[in-house]
Amino acid sequence: MTTRYAALLRGINVGGAKKVPMAALRTLLEDLGHDAVGTYLQSGQAVFGSDRGDEESLAAAVRDAIEERFGFAVDVIVRDHAYLRAVAETCPFPAADLEARQLHVTYFSAPVTAERFAEIDQAAFRPEEFRLGDRALYLYAPDGLGRSKLAGALARPRLNKGVVATTRNWNTVVKLVELTGA
CATH class of the missing domain: 3.30.70 (Alpha-Beta Plaits)
Structure with a gap:
């Protein structure tokens, strides 16, 4: 069963540093085998579907792929839809x-x-x-x-x-x- 996730990238595309074009980020996530990939704004949010891994392993894979492809380290947090919904609902x-x-x-x-x-x-x-x-x-x-x-x-x-x-x-x-x- 495919679970929907958001990847939250820390500190990209701010003040000209750590440039990660959203089209390239979508391609990177697709290359990792994820589906229904999308991005939101230019400040480091991507969404995708995956039927393998957990939040931590998915975050590590995205982090490692970004460093390999772009040549710099970026902190990444991955959270599933249920968690994101709970955060919004329990504000x-x-x-x-x-x-x-x-x-x-x-x-x-x-x-x-x-x-x-x-x-x-x-x-x-x-x-x-x-x-x-x-x-x-x-x-x-x-x-x-x-x-x-x-x-x-x-x-x-x-x-x-x-x-x-x-x-x-x-x-x-x-x-x-x-x-x-x-």
Whole structure:
């Protein structure tokens, strides 16, 4: 049975570095044997169907193929439709009442605990706030990610040590659920 997945690539096509054309990414995924391949935007989202492997092995295969084909390393997280849908459905913030630029999800390659972020005094960042989910962090930033002081604090390397983390705005979160549900 074919499962639909999204591959989330971290840090590509930003500021002219690590260029991965979406057409080339689609070809790469097809060459790996995946079907119904598509991409969304230029910032590193691809969707595909596969009947073999699991999220971790699929992510490793995509990561290795990108490095071989393009000559640089890219962190990759692969998540299936059921997980992506659950992340959207369990959002602790009122997503329907917010602008997409105000709500973001950081996907992690492995589970993270509240203890990892214990040094962050959330009250000092109000009205911004974050909440943890299943291998995800939800960030409410009323003035957008670019102006968020809390986002900067959450991105500190020591807080993300040992995990890959990549952030998407709410529009992308919802679109990936839609694209993997087909």
